[in-house]
Amino acid sequence: MALLAVRDLTVDLQTTRGVARAVRGVSFELAKGGTLGVVGESGCGKSITALALMGLLPEGARTSGRIDLDGTDLLSLGEDALCGMRGNRIAMIFQEPMTSLNPVHRIGRQIAEPLRQHRGLRGAKARAEAIRLLDRVGLPNAAQRVDAYPHQLSGGQRQRVMIAMALSCDPDILIADEPTTALDVTIQGQILDLINELVDESGMALILISHDLGVIAETTDDVVVMYGGSLVEHGPTDSLFDTLAHPYSQGLFAAIPDIGGRHDRRLTTIPGTVPELADLPPGCPFADRCPLAADDCWSTEPPMRQVLPGHQAACLRLEAAAAGRANGGRGDD
Amino acid sequence: MSTAATDPDLAGDGAPPQGFIRRAMRHRAFVIGFALTGGMVLSALVSLLWTPHSPTEIIIANRLKPPTAVHWLGTDQFGRDILSMIMAGAQTSIVVGLIAVSLGGIFGLALGLWAAARRGWTEDLIMRLSDLTFAFPVILIAILLTAGWGPGITNAILALGVINIPIFARLVRGTGIAMWEREFVQAARSAGKGRVRITFEHILPNITSVVVVQATISFAIAILAEAALSYLGVGSQPPDPSWGRMLSESQNFIFLSPLIAVWPGLAIVLSVLGLNLMGDGLRDLLDPRLARQR
Amino acid sequence: MFLARRFLTFLVTIWGASVIIFLMLEVLPGDPALTMLGVDAPDSAVEALRRDLGLDRPATERYLSWIGGLFRGELGLSYTYQVPVTELIAQRLEVTLPLALGAMLLATLVSLSLGIFAATNHNKVGDYGVIGFSQLGLAIPDFWFGILLIILFAVILQWTSSGGFPGWDEGFWRCIQALLLPVFTLALSLSAIMTRVTRSSVLEVAREDYVRTARAKGLSRRATLWRHVLRNALIPVLTINGLLFANVLAGTIVIENVFALPGIGKLIFGAITNRDLMVVKNVVLILGAMVMVVNFIVDVLYAVVDPRIRIHT
Numbered sequence: 001m002a003l004l005a006v007r008d009l010t011v012d013l014q015t016t017r018g019v020a021r022a023v024r025g026v027s028f029e030l031a032k033g034g035t036l037g038v039v040g041e042s043g044c045g046k047s048i049t050a051l052a053l054m055g056l057l058p059e060g061a062r063t064s065g066r067i068d069l070d071g072t073d074l075l076s077l078g079e080d081a082l083c084g085m086r087g088n089r090i091a092m093i094f095q096e097p098m099t100s101l102n103p104v105h106r107i108g109r110q111i112a113e114p115l116r117q118h119r120g121l122r123g124a125k126a127r128a129e130a131i132r133l134l135d136r137v138g139l140p141n142a143a144q145r146v147d148a149y150p151h152q153l154s155g156g157q158r159q160r161v162m163i164a165m166a167l168s169c170d171p172d173i174l175i176a177d178e179p180t181t182a183l184d185v186t187i188q189g190q191i192l193d194l195i196n197e198l199v200d201e202s203g204m205a206l207i208l209i210s211h212d213l214g215v216i217a218e219t220t221d222d223v224v225v226m227y228g229g230s231l232v233e234h235g236p237t238d239s240l241f242d243t244l245a246h247p248y249s250q251g252l253f254a255a256i257p258d259i260g261g262r263h264d265r266r267l268t269t270i271p272g273t274v275p276e277l278a279d280l281p282p283g284c285p286f287a288d289r290c291p292l293a294a295d296d297c298w299s300t301e302p303p304m305r306q307v308l309p310g311h312q313a314a315c316l317r318l319e320a321a322a323a324g325r326a327n328g329g330r331g332d333d
Numbered sequence: 334m335s336t337a338a339t340d341p342d343l344a345g346d347g348a349p350p351q352g353f354i355r356r357a358m359r360h361r362a363f364v365i366g367f368a369l370t371g372g373m374v375l376s377a378l379v380s381l382l383w384t385p386h387s388p389t390e391i392i393i394a395n396r397l398k399p400p401t402a403v404h405w406l407g408t409d410q411f412g413r414d415i416l417s418m419i420m421a422g423a424q425t426s427i428v429v430g431l432i433a434v435s436l437g438g439i440f441g442l443a444l445g446l447w448a449a450a451r452r453g454w455t456e457d458l459i460m461r462l463s464d465l466t467f468a469f470p471v472i473l474i475a476i477l478l479t480a481g482w483g484p485g486i487t488n489a490i491l492a493l494g495v496i497n498i499p500i501f502a503r504l505v506r507g508t509g510i511a512m513w514e515r516e517f518v519q520a521a522r523s524a525g526k527g528r529v530r531i532t533f534e535h536i537l538p539n540i541t542s543v544v545v546v547q548a549t550i551s552f553a554i555a556i557l558a559e560a561a562l563s564y565l566g567v568g569s570q571p572p573d574p575s576w577g578r579m580l581s582e583s584q585n586f587i588f589l590s591p592l593i594a595v596w597p598g599l600a601i602v603l604s605v606l607g608l609n610l611m612g613d614g615l616r617d618l619l620d621p622r623l624a625r626q627r
Numbered sequence: 628m629f630l631a632r633r634f635l636t637f638l639v640t641i642w643g644a645s646v647i648i649f650l651m652l653e654v655l656p657g658d659p660a661l662t663m664l665g666v667d668a669p670d671s672a673v674e675a676l677r678r679d680l681g682l683d684r685p686a687t688e689r690y691l692s693w694i695g696g697l698f699r700g701e702l703g704l705s706y707t708y709q710v711p712v713t714e715l716i717a718q719r720l721e722v723t724l725p726l727a728l729g730a731m732l733l734a735t736l737v738s739l740s741l742g743i744f745a746a747t748n749h750n751k752v753g754d755y756g757v758i759g760f761s762q763l764g765l766a767i768p769d770f771w772f773g774i775l776l777i778i779l780f781a782v783i784l785q786w787t788s789s790g791g792f793p794g795w796d797e798g799f800w801r802c803i804q805a806l807l808l809p810v811f812t813l814a815l816s817l818s819a820i821m822t823r824v825t826r827s828s829v830l831e832v833a834r835e836d837y838v839r840t841a842r843a844k845g846l847s848r849r850a851t852l853w854r855h856v857l858r859n860a861l862i863p864v865l866t867i868n869g870l871l872f873a874n875v876l877a878g879t880i881v882i883e884n885v886f887a888l889p890g891i892g893k894l895i896f897g898a899i900t901n902r903d904l905m906v907v908k909n910v911v912l913i914l915g916a917m918v919m920v921v922n923f924i925v926d927v928l929y930a931v932v933d934p935r936i937r938i939h940t
Contacts, residue, residue: 054843056839056842056843059749079847079848080847083845083846083847084845085845086842086843086844086845087843087844087845087846088845091843092843094836094839094840094843096836099835099836099837100836100837100839100840101837101840102837102840102841102855102859103837103859103933103934103935104858104859104932104933104934105855106934113841113844113846113854114844114845117844117845117846118845149934149935151934151935162840165840165844469873469877470873470874470876470877470878471877472874472877472878472880472881473873473877473880476880476896476899477899484900553766557768560768560770560771561768561769561770561881564768564770564881564884565880565881565884565896567900577768580768580770580771580774583774584774584777584885587774587777587778587782587789588782588789591778591782591783594771594774594775594778595775595778597771598767598768598771598774598775601766601767601768601771602763602766602767602768602771603766605765605766605768606762606763606766609762609765609766610762
């Protein structure tokens, strides 16, 4: 049985413009020790999905569906039980290491906090454990740095501290929401390598959220592509990157500048903007930006269709998309 | 290609928010504030033409009467009708607030616009001077000035006006500098328009909303300060009607007639509350960005 | 290191304040002796007073002798009271200091509890109640609130007297009783402002990323509030509260008149209206010094709360 099974997850948020359906019937599974990438433009609902897994949605949010962790539905748990899960069985690291640490507390104390909360560790023991964790995430001089304040560390170092904090209770699942986006390019690789290494070593499962396809391709076994709050494509990383069944996935890939590419390709962007979640039209959410959209795309919500075994995409015009991809491959426009 | 053209935030800088009156009617705090302020202004206006009794006529036989059908709020230690005095007292509060805020507003606006347009040492000088006045509480400066110039309503107004100058200057400078960096001002500059012309054509119309909000708040503070000064005896002098002085005079008679010390205070609270609510409401209505920050 | 530097700034500011006060009161045009006695006074009397006040000496000499006197604790003689200013101020501080500090303490306690309560009940009934209280507190003139308290407790309930101060020799509790209503009066508008600041500060910090981190660790809402939100939210609150101390001292001018308390506020108000310059300049300097001492303490607390300041400056 899968470690984590998300079924038909829907999240409604209260916004100033009314109720917005930020996540629409998302389903996926994650095996023990597995790695899953979540890709999409900002505002596609990927961070909200992560927060829903943590039970940390903003005030006034409403959820439906199931999030089963080892057979327990997290959505049905009360706040106390959720507190026992967070930082213990599911841990999360965030995009902004500069602001994600409390400026007035020493980092040692911040790392030891989950240990104190979930393991009852205090004093010298907690401190020793914090030093061990800092050492493990590769922070030099861990024994001294444990008494440092966040402002004395660089962005990369702070992200290492965040990772140490997330690892402290040996979680079953680590959720990393754009963990390298805010960092220098040179540091990004180091942090990703560290995450990969730790995941291999500890056997925890990883959900990596990113808009950077390169990062996802390097790190994860499976990928889901999200658009407008829905899953549009879902499959093993290799198969998905080879096939790119959904027109949106194709658009996402075309939008990456092809550095060092042989042919001097112009940087394509997907026309139009990410739709406002508050006023999404019926039918396929991508219809108004999709080059292949036909009349029924505007009225019918596309069902998930199998592309290859274990690889699905939600599109009415998969065949046309496949044909278009074959044409585009010849490379003339 | 470009989505900017359809973005309502970028279209038409400085255009008044649409449907202002309709949105204002739905803003509860603004409606209450507007009603209270309207009541104060109305009673001052009516008192110019008519009051139930004379606010100044002394009838000793009538002294310290409780509220009756003839004297709705009773009479004071000289037999004057309290309702009439409060209505007439609104005149003083409004005159003080109006002149003090206009004085501070006009000079502060001029200095702030100047500082924003010129920058450099003029700006430094204006800002250091206003820092100096910010270090002292309003009421202390007002007492020092009125006591120095001699007690009286004119000096109280002048003192409150002077205190308001740096408040407006600082606000206008801050907002003005932000305006000078906006694209449409940059465009006007590259089109060769002079600083004076840009100030009047582009800067001034775009800072009116913050100035209006500040004026409302300053008006409320001026009413409170005038009441305190008159209470201490350095503000308005007899026989001018004044809420603050009514309170100081009534304090000697609270053992005989406690109610006479209640009414003028209530008048002050309602007026100040009205202006503050209206100011908060205007801030929300005129500048949604500012409101969200709070 | 931080403290030493901060203490130095503190001394320099006090010195600056003394120069400004001296310039304003003594060097600016106008003859203090003439103002004191009135324009109708005979020349000989004015001349004699000028000699008494030392106004015939050059300004620098007068300034130095004033400052020298400050260090020796000799501030000259009050013109109206004919007693040494030092004595006068010491006597009055016995009333004003407990009044001002009591009001600060009360307002801080009230505003912290109300502000935190409102922020944790954001957009609920409790929050609106607190907002209403602070709107009302800002609109009520403090002297009127004092009169209302007198009417309630002295006139109707007859629990206390309507004002006055017995002096600390007459018994500790009687003095505390006499200061109770004035402290409440002074604390009203103060708590209103502080509550607003606390509420918005807590709300702001609650939106910070590190608060989300704390929740992601499994801390409950309450634990997050105490361990992560409050300490950060206190930083702006401290600053504003320190700045408000000047308002409290100014407020004593009015409040001591309402309750007939023989304090500094009443002293300076009388001195200003009587042109008792010796008293005015020394009291203003001492009030200024008190404000600066409080802000110095605030800065020290600031460094305790916020490690970024401790290490960087």
